[in-house]
Amino acid sequence: MTLIDDLRSAGLTGRGGAAFSTAVKVAAAYDNGAALIVNACDGELGAAKDAFVVAAHLGELVEGARLVTRGSGRIRYAAHRGSDTETRLIAAGLDVLDVPSRYVSSEETAVISLATKGLARPMTKRAPFVGGGRDSRGRRIPPTVVLNAETVWRIAQIAAYGPDWFRAQGTPAEPGPRLVTIGGAVPRPGVLETAAGMPLTTLLAAAGGMPSGAGYLWVGGLGGVLMPAADVPRLRWSSADLAAYGGSVGPGVIDVLDPRECPVEYVDRMLTYAAGESAGQCGPCMFGLPAIAADWHDLAAVRPGNRATVESRLTQRLALVPGRGACRFPDGVARFAASAHRQLSDHLAAHAEGHCPTSPTHAGPTHAGPTYPGPTYAGPTYSNSPVTPVAESTSRSSRVV
Amino acid sequence: MSSDQRRPSRRRAPVSAGAPRIGVDRVACSGHGICAQTLADVVGLDEWGYPIVADRPVEAKDADLAVKLCPARALYLRP
Numbered sequence: 001m002t003l004i005d006d007l008r009s010a011g012l013t014g015r016g017g018a019a020f021s022t023a024v025k026v027a028a029a030y031d032n033g034a035a036l037i038v039n040a041c042d043g044e045l046g047a048a049k050d051a052f053v054v055a056a057h058l059g060e061l062v063e064g065a066r067l068v069t070r071g072s073g074r075i076r077y078a079a080h081r082g083s084d085t086e087t088r089l090i091a092a093g094l095d096v097l098d099v100p101s102r103y104v105s106s107e108e109t110a111v112i113s114l115a116t117k118g119l120a121r122p123m124t125k126r127a128p129f130v131g132g133g134r135d136s137r138g139r140r141i142p143p144t145v146v147l148n149a150e151t152v153w154r155i156a157q158i159a160a161y162g163p164d165w166f167r168a169q170g171t172p173a174e175p176g177p178r179l180v181t182i183g184g185a186v187p188r189p190g191v192l193e194t195a196a197g198m199p200l201t202t203l204l205a206a207a208g209g210m211p212s213g214a215g216y217l218w219v220g221g222l223g224g225v226l227m228p229a230a231d232v233p234r235l236r237w238s239s240a241d242l243a244a245y246g247g248s249v250g251p252g253v254i255d256v257l258d259p260r261e262c263p264v265e266y267v268d269r270m271l272t273y274a275a276g277e278s279a280g281q282c283g284p285c286m287f288g289l290p291a292i293a294a295d296w297h298d299l300a301a302v303r304p305g306n307r308a309t310v311e312s313r314l315t316q317r318l319a320l321v322p323g324r325g326a327c328r329f330p331d332g333v334a335r336f337a338a339s340a341h342r343q344l345s346d347h348l349a350a351h352a353e354g355h356c357p358t359s360p361t362h363a364g365p366t367h368a369g370p371t372y373p374g375p376t377y378a379g380p381t382y383s384n385s386p387v388t389p390v391a392e393s394t395s396r397s398s399r400v401v
Numbered sequence: 402m403s404s405d406q407r408r409p410s411r412r413r414a415p416v417s418a419g420a421p422r423i424g425v426d427r428v429a430c431s432g433h434g435i436c437a438q439t440l441a442d443v444v445g446l447d448e449w450g451y452p453i454v455a456d457r458p459v460e461a462k463d464a465d466l467a468v469k470l471c472p473a474r475a476l477y478l479r480p
Contacts, residue, residue, distance in 0.1 A: 124426045126477065136428040136475075282427035283451035291448075320447055326428045 003067055003159060004030070010163035011175045012155065016108075016148030017044065017223065017251035018328075019239075022155065025145060026068055028130040032143035035074040037115055038065050040085050040149040041099055043106030044221035044251040045270075049179035050149040051085045052191040057153050058092055064156035068147065078111050078146075103222065103277035107327045108146045110279075116141050121279040122327035136326075150179055150252075170195040171238055174249065180237065182207040184255035185214065196238045196249060203237055203254070213259035216343065220250035222274050223332025225339035226263070229256070246339050262358040264347050267340040268293075268300040268365045274333045275370040284324035290370045292317050292337050297369035302362060304354040314341065420458035421478040423467065429475035436476055439467040 007023035014020045016039060029036065038061065040050040053061055054077075065075045078097040079086035089096045097115050099105050105120040112129050114120040116139075123135045132143040147155075154176060158166050166176045174196035180203060183189040187208030194203060204210055214229040225247035227235075235241045239248040257263055275293040278285045295314040299307055318338045322331040341348075347357055356362035423436070423443060432450040440463060443455040459467075468476045 122428075124428045126424070126426070136426050283430060283432050283449055284427070284447060287449040287451075288447075320453070324425075324427060324451070324453075326426075
Protein backbone atom coordinates (compact mmCIF):
# COMPACT_ATOMS: atom_id res chain seq x y z
CA MET A 1 0.00 0.00 0.00
CA THR A 2 1.31 3.41 -0.89
CA LEU A 3 0.79 6.50 1.26
CA ILE A 4 -1.89 7.75 -1.17
CA ASP A 5 -3.81 4.47 -0.86
CA ASP A 6 -3.55 4.66 2.92
CA LEU A 7 -4.79 8.25 3.00
CA ARG A 8 -7.66 7.36 0.68
CA SER A 9 -8.81 4.39 2.71
CA ALA A 10 -8.37 6.36 5.92
CA GLY A 11 -10.61 9.08 4.47
CA LEU A 12 -8.41 11.88 5.81
CA THR A 13 -9.67 15.35 4.94
CA GLY A 14 -8.03 18.74 5.46
CA ARG A 15 -8.25 19.88 9.04
CA GLY A 16 -7.91 23.57 8.20
CA GLY A 17 -11.64 23.86 7.58
CA ALA A 18 -12.26 23.07 3.93
CA ALA A 19 -12.37 19.28 4.52
CA PHE A 20 -10.98 18.48 1.07
CA SER A 21 -9.59 14.97 0.44
CA THR A 22 -5.95 14.86 1.53
CA ALA A 23 -5.28 11.81 -0.69
CA VAL A 24 -6.25 13.83 -3.78
CA LYS A 25 -4.08 16.75 -2.71
CA VAL A 26 -1.03 14.65 -1.88
CA ALA A 27 -1.40 12.68 -5.13
CA ALA A 28 -1.37 15.97 -7.06
CA ALA A 29 1.65 17.12 -5.04
CA TYR A 30 3.45 13.90 -6.02
CA ASP A 31 2.54 14.30 -9.69
CA ASN A 32 3.78 17.88 -9.83
CA GLY A 33 6.75 17.59 -7.48
CA ALA A 34 5.14 20.41 -5.51
CA ALA A 35 6.81 22.31 -2.70
CA LEU A 36 5.01 21.96 0.62
CA ILE A 37 3.85 24.64 3.01
CA VAL A 38 2.70 23.35 6.38
CA ASN A 39 0.16 25.87 7.60
CA ALA A 40 0.55 26.28 11.36
CA CYS A 41 -1.00 29.76 11.56
CA ASP A 42 -4.18 28.90 13.49
CA GLY A 43 -5.70 31.59 11.29
CA GLU A 44 -9.31 31.14 12.40
CA LEU A 45 -10.46 33.22 15.36
CA GLY A 46 -10.02 31.24 18.55
CA ALA A 47 -8.06 28.39 16.92
CA ALA A 48 -5.06 27.05 18.80
CA LYS A 49 -4.76 23.50 17.50
CA ASP A 50 -1.84 24.09 15.12
CA ALA A 51 0.04 25.55 18.10
CA PHE A 52 -0.73 22.35 20.00
CA VAL A 53 0.54 20.15 17.15
CA VAL A 54 3.80 22.10 16.95
CA ALA A 55 4.25 22.17 20.73
CA ALA A 56 3.40 18.52 21.38
CA HIS A 57 3.97 16.54 18.17
CA LEU A 58 6.70 18.30 16.24
CA GLY A 59 8.58 15.08 15.41
CA GLU A 60 5.54 13.51 13.76
CA LEU A 61 4.74 16.79 12.00
CA VAL A 62 8.20 16.85 10.41
CA GLU A 63 7.86 13.19 9.45
CA GLY A 64 4.46 13.83 7.84
CA ALA A 65 5.92 16.70 5.82
CA ARG A 66 8.79 14.47 4.67
CA LEU A 67 6.28 11.87 3.46
CA VAL A 68 4.35 14.44 1.41
CA THR A 69 7.50 15.63 -0.37
CA ARG A 70 9.05 12.13 -0.48
CA GLY A 71 12.30 13.43 0.96
CA SER A 72 12.90 15.98 -1.79
CA GLY A 73 11.32 19.35 -2.38
CA ARG A 74 11.22 22.36 -0.16
CA ILE A 75 9.20 22.26 3.04
CA ARG A 76 8.26 25.45 4.81
CA TYR A 77 6.29 25.98 8.00
CA ALA A 78 3.95 28.97 7.97
CA ALA A 79 3.32 30.63 11.34
CA HIS A 80 2.03 33.99 12.45
CA ARG A 81 4.69 36.58 13.12
CA GLY A 82 5.64 36.74 16.78
CA SER A 83 3.61 33.67 17.80
CA ASP A 84 4.96 31.01 20.19
CA THR A 85 4.46 28.55 17.34
CA GLU A 86 6.84 30.51 15.16
CA THR A 87 9.44 30.66 17.96
CA ARG A 88 9.21 26.88 18.44
CA LEU A 89 9.55 26.16 14.72
CA ILE A 90 12.59 28.44 14.43
CA ALA A 91 14.15 26.88 17.53
CA ALA A 92 13.75 23.46 15.89
CA GLY A 93 15.81 24.71 12.95
CA LEU A 94 12.93 24.48 10.47
CA ASP A 95 12.39 26.66 7.39
CA VAL A 96 9.77 29.13 8.65
CA LEU A 97 7.51 31.35 6.56
CA ASP A 98 6.80 34.47 8.62
CA VAL A 99 3.12 35.32 8.04
CA PRO A 100 1.67 38.70 9.03
CA SER A 101 -0.95 38.42 11.75
CA ARG A 102 -3.96 39.31 9.64
CA TYR A 103 -7.04 37.15 9.11
CA VAL A 104 -6.73 36.42 5.38
CA SER A 105 -2.91 36.21 5.42
CA SER A 106 -3.02 32.55 6.35
CA GLU A 107 -5.50 31.61 3.63
CA GLU A 108 -4.08 28.92 1.33
CA THR A 109 -3.33 31.07 -1.71
CA ALA A 110 -2.18 34.02 0.45
CA VAL A 111 0.45 31.78 2.02
CA ILE A 112 1.54 30.59 -1.43
CA SER A 113 1.77 34.19 -2.63
CA LEU A 114 3.91 35.13 0.37
CA ALA A 115 6.14 32.07 -0.09
CA THR A 116 6.77 33.03 -3.70
CA LYS A 117 7.85 36.57 -2.80
CA GLY A 118 4.44 38.17 -3.24
CA LEU A 119 2.23 39.83 -0.63
CA ALA A 120 0.31 37.70 1.87
CA ARG A 121 -2.97 38.23 0.03
CA PRO A 122 -5.22 35.62 -1.56
CA MET A 123 -4.79 34.92 -5.26
CA THR A 124 -7.42 34.05 -7.84
CA LYS A 125 -7.39 30.27 -8.19
CA ARG A 126 -8.27 29.49 -11.79
CA ALA A 127 -6.78 26.04 -11.20
CA PRO A 128 -5.22 24.60 -8.03
CA PHE A 129 -1.70 25.95 -7.47
CA VAL A 130 -0.47 22.45 -6.77
CA GLY A 131 0.06 22.31 -10.54
CA GLY A 132 1.63 25.75 -10.64
CA GLY A 133 0.03 28.79 -12.22
CA ARG A 134 0.08 32.56 -12.31
CA ASP A 135 -1.29 35.31 -10.12
CA SER A 136 -3.55 38.06 -11.49
CA ARG A 137 -0.58 40.09 -12.67
CA GLY A 138 0.94 37.20 -14.54
CA ARG A 139 3.61 36.37 -11.97
CA ARG A 140 4.55 32.71 -12.25
CA ILE A 141 3.76 30.54 -9.22
CA PRO A 142 5.64 27.23 -9.02
CA PRO A 143 3.73 24.06 -8.01
CA THR A 144 2.96 24.44 -4.31
CA VAL A 145 0.68 22.57 -1.95
CA VAL A 146 -0.53 23.87 1.40
CA LEU A 147 -1.60 21.48 4.13
CA ASN A 148 -2.82 22.37 7.60
CA ALA A 149 -0.45 21.35 10.44
CA GLU A 150 -2.97 18.96 11.99
CA THR A 151 -3.50 17.35 8.58
CA VAL A 152 0.25 16.75 8.19
CA TRP A 153 0.43 15.28 11.69
CA ARG A 154 -2.46 12.91 10.78
CA ILE A 155 -0.59 11.84 7.63
CA ALA A 156 2.34 10.73 9.79
CA GLN A 157 -0.02 8.90 12.14
CA ILE A 158 -1.78 7.09 9.29
CA ALA A 159 1.59 6.06 7.84
CA ALA A 160 2.63 4.72 11.25
CA TYR A 161 -0.58 3.10 12.54
CA GLY A 162 -2.57 2.42 9.38
CA PRO A 163 -5.94 3.48 8.01
CA ASP A 164 -7.87 1.00 10.16
CA TRP A 165 -6.57 2.62 13.33
CA PHE A 166 -7.68 5.97 11.90
CA ARG A 167 -11.13 4.80 10.83
CA ALA A 168 -11.80 3.26 14.24
CA GLN A 169 -12.35 6.80 15.50
CA GLY A 170 -14.91 9.38 14.46
CA THR A 171 -17.92 8.68 12.25
CA PRO A 172 -18.03 6.96 8.82
CA ALA A 173 -18.63 10.37 7.21
CA GLU A 174 -15.95 12.14 9.25
CA PRO A 175 -13.43 9.51 10.28
CA GLY A 176 -10.36 9.85 12.42
CA PRO A 177 -9.22 11.75 15.46
CA ARG A 178 -9.46 15.51 15.30
CA LEU A 179 -8.58 18.49 17.44
CA VAL A 180 -11.06 21.02 18.75
CA THR A 181 -10.27 24.35 20.38
CA ILE A 182 -12.81 25.41 22.98
CA GLY A 183 -12.74 28.98 24.21
CA GLY A 184 -14.83 31.89 25.37
CA ALA A 185 -16.82 31.71 28.60
CA VAL A 186 -15.64 28.29 29.81
CA PRO A 187 -13.53 27.65 32.93
CA ARG A 188 -10.81 25.64 31.15
CA PRO A 189 -10.36 26.81 27.56
CA GLY A 190 -7.93 24.84 25.42
CA VAL A 191 -7.33 22.23 22.76
CA LEU A 192 -9.04 18.85 23.04
CA GLU A 193 -8.17 15.65 21.21
CA THR A 194 -11.46 14.16 20.15
CA ALA A 195 -13.33 12.86 17.09
CA ALA A 196 -16.49 13.60 15.16
CA GLY A 197 -19.61 12.13 16.74
CA MET A 198 -18.71 13.17 20.29
CA PRO A 199 -21.69 14.62 22.18
CA LEU A 200 -21.24 18.38 22.44
CA THR A 201 -22.06 18.21 26.14
CA THR A 202 -19.07 15.90 26.67
CA LEU A 203 -16.74 18.23 24.80
CA LEU A 204 -17.92 21.28 26.72
CA ALA A 205 -17.71 19.39 30.03
CA ALA A 206 -14.03 18.73 29.30
CA ALA A 207 -13.56 22.49 29.12
CA GLY A 208 -15.31 22.93 32.45
CA GLY A 209 -18.86 23.30 31.11
CA MET A 210 -20.91 26.25 29.99
CA PRO A 211 -21.67 29.06 32.44
CA SER A 212 -25.24 29.26 33.72
CA GLY A 213 -27.41 31.36 31.47
CA ALA A 214 -25.21 30.70 28.41
CA GLY A 215 -27.21 31.72 25.35
CA TYR A 216 -25.14 30.96 22.29
CA LEU A 217 -22.22 28.97 20.94
CA TRP A 218 -20.14 30.32 18.10
CA VAL A 219 -18.86 27.40 16.05
CA GLY A 220 -16.20 27.82 13.36
CA GLY A 221 -15.05 31.40 13.90
CA LEU A 222 -15.55 34.17 11.34
CA GLY A 223 -16.62 31.61 8.73
CA GLY A 224 -18.83 29.78 11.20
CA VAL A 225 -22.28 30.02 12.73
CA LEU A 226 -24.12 30.84 15.96
CA MET A 227 -26.26 28.20 17.60
CA PRO A 228 -28.42 28.26 20.72
CA ALA A 229 -26.77 26.82 23.84
CA ALA A 230 -30.14 25.25 24.68
CA ASP A 231 -29.71 22.84 21.72
CA VAL A 232 -26.37 21.50 22.97
CA PRO A 233 -27.71 18.43 24.85
CA ARG A 234 -29.14 16.88 21.68
CA LEU A 235 -26.19 17.59 19.39
CA ARG A 236 -23.01 15.77 18.50
CA TRP A 237 -19.79 17.27 17.18
CA SER A 238 -20.35 16.46 13.50
CA SER A 239 -21.02 18.35 10.32
CA ALA A 240 -24.27 16.40 9.96
CA ASP A 241 -25.60 17.80 13.26
CA LEU A 242 -24.21 21.29 12.72
CA ALA A 243 -25.71 21.48 9.22
CA ALA A 244 -29.06 22.39 10.81
CA TYR A 245 -27.44 25.73 11.74
CA GLY A 246 -25.59 26.15 8.43
CA GLY A 247 -22.33 25.07 10.05
CA SER A 248 -19.78 22.26 9.91
CA VAL A 249 -16.92 21.04 12.11
CA GLY A 250 -14.76 23.27 9.88
CA PRO A 251 -11.52 24.35 11.54
CA GLY A 252 -12.62 22.90 14.88
CA VAL A 253 -13.36 25.97 16.96
CA ILE A 254 -16.07 26.33 19.60
CA ASP A 255 -16.54 29.60 21.43
CA VAL A 256 -19.07 29.98 24.24
CA LEU A 257 -20.45 33.50 24.27
CA ASP A 258 -20.38 35.21 27.66
CA PRO A 259 -24.02 35.42 28.84
CA ARG A 260 -23.28 38.77 30.50
CA GLU A 261 -22.55 40.35 27.13
CA CYS A 262 -25.17 41.31 24.55
CA PRO A 263 -24.75 38.82 21.65
CA VAL A 264 -25.86 41.42 19.09
CA GLU A 265 -23.09 43.74 20.19
CA TYR A 266 -20.59 40.87 20.18
CA VAL A 267 -21.50 40.02 16.57
CA ASP A 268 -21.29 43.72 15.76
CA ARG A 269 -17.68 43.83 16.97
CA MET A 270 -16.81 40.67 15.05
CA LEU A 271 -18.35 41.92 11.80
CA THR A 272 -16.59 45.27 12.13
CA TYR A 273 -13.35 43.39 12.67
CA ALA A 274 -14.08 41.17 9.65
CA ALA A 275 -14.78 44.21 7.46
CA GLY A 276 -11.36 45.58 8.35
CA GLU A 277 -9.67 42.28 7.53
CA SER A 278 -10.65 42.22 3.85
CA ALA A 279 -7.47 42.29 1.81
CA GLY A 280 -9.11 45.02 -0.25
CA GLN A 281 -8.56 43.23 -3.54
CA CYS A 282 -11.95 41.99 -4.70
CA GLY A 283 -14.76 44.55 -5.00
CA PRO A 284 -17.61 42.47 -3.58
CA CYS A 285 -15.52 41.80 -0.43
CA MET A 286 -13.86 45.21 -0.14
CA PHE A 287 -17.23 47.00 -0.34
CA GLY A 288 -19.63 44.21 0.64
CA LEU A 289 -18.19 43.32 4.05
CA PRO A 290 -18.08 46.92 5.36
CA ALA A 291 -21.63 47.37 4.00
CA ILE A 292 -22.84 44.24 5.82
CA ALA A 293 -21.08 45.31 9.02
CA ALA A 294 -22.61 48.80 8.72
CA ASP A 295 -26.10 47.32 8.29
CA TRP A 296 -25.61 45.16 11.38
CA HIS A 297 -24.30 48.17 13.29
CA ASP A 298 -27.50 50.04 12.40
CA LEU A 299 -29.63 47.10 13.53
CA ALA A 300 -27.65 46.78 16.78
CA ALA A 301 -28.58 50.23 18.10
CA VAL A 302 -30.87 50.03 21.12
CA ARG A 303 -33.37 52.63 19.99
CA PRO A 304 -37.01 52.43 18.96
CA GLY A 305 -37.46 52.60 15.23
CA ASN A 306 -38.48 50.81 12.08
CA ARG A 307 -35.60 48.72 10.76
CA ALA A 308 -37.39 47.11 7.81
CA THR A 309 -35.30 48.91 5.18
CA VAL A 310 -32.00 47.95 6.80
CA GLU A 311 -33.24 44.39 7.36
CA SER A 312 -34.07 43.86 3.70
CA ARG A 313 -30.88 45.56 2.54
CA LEU A 314 -28.81 43.30 4.80
CA THR A 315 -30.61 40.21 3.50
CA GLN A 316 -29.92 41.24 -0.09
CA ARG A 317 -26.27 41.94 0.57
CA LEU A 318 -25.74 38.67 2.40
CA ALA A 319 -26.94 36.84 -0.71
CA LEU A 320 -24.80 38.97 -2.98
CA VAL A 321 -21.35 38.44 -1.51
CA PRO A 322 -20.72 34.64 -1.51
CA GLY A 323 -18.70 33.15 -4.35
CA ARG A 324 -17.53 36.54 -5.58
CA GLY A 325 -14.06 36.81 -4.08
CA ALA A 326 -10.72 35.24 -4.92
CA CYS A 327 -10.92 33.38 -1.60
CA ARG A 328 -13.81 32.23 0.58
CA PHE A 329 -13.46 34.96 3.20
CA PRO A 330 -16.56 36.88 2.04
CA ASP A 331 -18.51 33.60 1.86
CA GLY A 332 -17.54 32.80 5.45
CA VAL A 333 -18.37 36.23 6.86
CA ALA A 334 -21.72 36.24 5.03
CA ARG A 335 -22.47 32.78 6.46
CA PHE A 336 -21.67 34.02 9.98
CA ALA A 337 -23.71 37.22 9.60
CA ALA A 338 -26.68 35.34 8.10
CA SER A 339 -26.58 32.83 10.93
CA ALA A 340 -26.41 35.59 13.56
CA HIS A 341 -29.30 37.34 11.79
CA ARG A 342 -31.42 34.17 12.05
CA GLN A 343 -30.46 33.24 15.61
CA LEU A 344 -30.69 36.73 17.08
CA SER A 345 -33.87 37.91 15.32
CA ASP A 346 -35.79 38.20 18.63
CA HIS A 347 -32.91 40.02 20.26
CA LEU A 348 -32.63 42.40 17.32
CA ALA A 349 -36.38 43.02 17.48
CA ALA A 350 -36.04 43.96 21.15
CA HIS A 351 -33.27 46.44 20.29
CA ALA A 352 -35.58 47.98 17.71
CA GLU A 353 -38.17 48.41 20.47
CA GLY A 354 -35.61 50.21 22.58
CA HIS A 355 -34.45 47.61 25.09
CA CYS A 356 -31.81 44.91 25.32
CA PRO A 357 -32.73 41.49 26.78
CA THR A 358 -29.20 41.01 28.12
CA SER A 359 -29.14 44.11 30.25
CA PRO A 360 -31.69 46.87 30.87
CA THR A 361 -28.89 49.43 30.92
CA HIS A 362 -27.30 48.33 27.65
CA ALA A 363 -27.47 51.17 25.18
CA GLY A 364 -26.04 49.42 22.14
CA PRO A 365 -22.62 49.45 20.55
CA THR A 366 -20.45 52.35 21.57
CA HIS A 367 -17.88 52.16 18.79
CA ALA A 368 -18.21 54.16 15.63
CA GLY A 369 -18.93 51.21 13.37
CA PRO A 370 -17.17 50.12 10.24
CA THR A 371 -15.65 52.47 7.75
CA TYR A 372 -18.07 52.35 4.89
CA PRO A 373 -18.95 55.04 2.37
CA GLY A 374 -22.62 54.29 2.96
CA PRO A 375 -25.53 53.30 0.75
CA THR A 376 -25.68 56.74 -0.82
CA TYR A 377 -22.19 56.25 -2.22
CA ALA A 378 -22.24 56.74 -5.97
CA GLY A 379 -20.43 53.53 -6.80
CA PRO A 380 -16.85 52.79 -7.63
CA THR A 381 -15.69 53.99 -10.97
CA TYR A 382 -12.18 52.85 -10.20
CA SER A 383 -10.66 52.02 -6.86
CA ASN A 384 -8.06 49.54 -5.83
CA SER A 385 -7.33 51.11 -2.49
CA PRO A 386 -8.11 48.85 0.44
CA VAL A 387 -10.77 49.83 2.90
CA THR A 388 -9.25 51.72 5.80
CA PRO A 389 -8.72 49.33 8.71
CA VAL A 390 -11.14 50.02 11.52
CA ALA A 391 -9.40 51.55 14.51
CA GLU A 392 -11.49 49.57 16.92
CA SER A 393 -10.87 46.16 15.35
CA THR A 394 -10.97 43.67 18.17
CA SER A 395 -8.01 41.62 19.19
CA ARG A 396 -8.32 37.96 18.40
CA SER A 397 -10.73 36.51 20.88
CA SER A 398 -9.95 33.79 23.34
CA ARG A 399 -6.62 32.68 21.99
CA VAL A 400 -5.72 29.72 24.15
CA VAL A 401 -2.63 27.58 23.92
CA MET B 402 -33.64 44.60 -5.31
CA SER B 403 -32.30 48.05 -4.75
CA SER B 404 -32.62 50.32 -7.74
CA ASP B 405 -28.88 50.77 -8.20
CA GLN B 406 -28.40 47.07 -8.85
CA ARG B 407 -28.81 45.46 -12.23
CA ARG B 408 -29.36 41.76 -12.54
CA PRO B 409 -28.51 39.87 -15.71
CA SER B 410 -31.49 39.76 -18.02
CA ARG B 411 -33.67 36.68 -17.96
CA ARG B 412 -33.71 36.49 -21.71
CA ARG B 413 -31.98 33.28 -22.69
CA ALA B 414 -30.81 32.99 -26.24
CA PRO B 415 -30.02 29.38 -27.20
CA VAL B 416 -26.27 28.76 -27.42
CA SER B 417 -24.18 26.23 -29.32
CA ALA B 418 -23.09 22.99 -27.70
CA GLY B 419 -19.79 23.31 -25.86
CA ALA B 420 -20.17 27.07 -25.48
CA PRO B 421 -17.97 28.51 -22.71
CA ARG B 422 -18.97 30.16 -19.45
CA ILE B 423 -17.52 33.41 -18.19
CA GLY B 424 -15.18 33.60 -15.22
CA VAL B 425 -14.07 36.76 -13.43
CA ASP B 426 -10.65 37.19 -11.88
CA ARG B 427 -11.95 39.09 -8.86
CA VAL B 428 -8.51 40.41 -7.91
CA ALA B 429 -7.98 41.90 -11.34
CA CYS B 430 -11.55 43.22 -11.72
CA SER B 431 -11.84 46.91 -10.94
CA GLY B 432 -15.50 47.39 -11.72
CA HIS B 433 -15.42 49.11 -15.08
CA GLY B 434 -18.68 47.39 -15.94
CA ILE B 435 -17.99 46.92 -19.64
CA CYS B 436 -18.89 43.21 -19.39
CA ALA B 437 -22.41 44.11 -18.29
CA GLN B 438 -22.84 45.74 -21.68
CA THR B 439 -20.94 43.32 -23.89
CA LEU B 440 -22.60 40.33 -22.20
CA ALA B 441 -25.89 41.83 -21.00
CA ASP B 442 -27.55 38.39 -21.09
CA VAL B 443 -25.34 36.88 -18.41
CA VAL B 444 -23.67 39.77 -16.55
CA GLY B 445 -25.30 42.28 -14.23
CA LEU B 446 -23.69 44.71 -11.82
CA ASP B 447 -24.01 44.89 -8.02
CA GLU B 448 -24.56 48.13 -6.12
CA TRP B 449 -20.82 48.82 -6.22
CA GLY B 450 -20.50 48.20 -9.94
CA TYR B 451 -18.93 44.74 -9.82
CA PRO B 452 -20.17 41.96 -12.11
CA ILE B 453 -22.74 39.38 -11.06
CA VAL B 454 -22.30 36.53 -13.55
CA ALA B 455 -25.07 34.05 -14.28
CA ASP B 456 -23.76 30.50 -14.45
CA ARG B 457 -24.78 29.63 -17.98
CA PRO B 458 -22.98 29.32 -21.30
CA VAL B 459 -22.52 32.16 -23.76
CA GLU B 460 -21.74 32.09 -27.47
CA ALA B 461 -17.99 31.73 -27.98
CA LYS B 462 -17.73 34.78 -30.23
CA ASP B 463 -19.57 36.99 -27.69
CA ALA B 464 -17.40 35.65 -24.89
CA ASP B 465 -14.21 36.25 -26.86
CA LEU B 466 -15.21 39.84 -27.58
CA ALA B 467 -16.04 40.50 -23.92
CA VAL B 468 -12.70 39.06 -22.80
CA LYS B 469 -10.94 41.27 -25.32
CA LEU B 470 -12.80 44.41 -24.28
CA CYS B 471 -12.35 44.06 -20.49
CA PRO B 472 -10.06 46.96 -19.52
CA ALA B 473 -8.80 45.12 -16.42
CA ARG B 474 -8.17 41.85 -18.30
CA ALA B 475 -10.25 40.21 -15.61
CA LEU B 476 -12.57 38.08 -17.75
CA TYR B 477 -11.68 34.58 -18.81
CA LEU B 478 -13.42 31.57 -20.34
CA ARG B 479 -14.35 28.49 -18.40
CA PRO B 480 -15.22 25.22 -20.17
